[in-house]
Amino acid sequence: MSAFKDPEIEISVQDAAALLGSGEAVLVDVREPHEWDAGRIPGARHVQLEHLASQADTIPRDTRVIFQCRLGVRSAMATKAFRASGYDAVSMAGGIQAWHDAGLPMDPPDGRVADH
DSSP states (O other), X not given: OOSOSOTXXXXXXXXXXXXXXXXXXXXXXXXXXXXXXXXXOTTOEEOOGGGHHHHGGGSOSSSEEEEEOSSSHHXXXXXXXXXXXXXXXXXXXXXXXXXXXXXXXXXXXXXXXXXX
């Protein structure tokens, strides 16, 4: 079974890692502060979901934006809203849980995925 719920707006953690590594995208983590503190993806910017609307002007329109949360539900909501406003936005399928499960780097190196 595929992790993708909506292939129109979701990308895999591997594709996200490649885009971030090449500088072709920015990563916005929409989780709660305690989730961010437990562990995060290196280079991510933290903007809680409820603050996204007020921070929209600080998110680049000329670069692909990857939204990420714990499992992909909140980031999918953010992606739909930002796409409706003209952003090149996608959601990272499976969230930080899929990233961590794939063995991709975390900050801090012993970072973990917080229980919701």
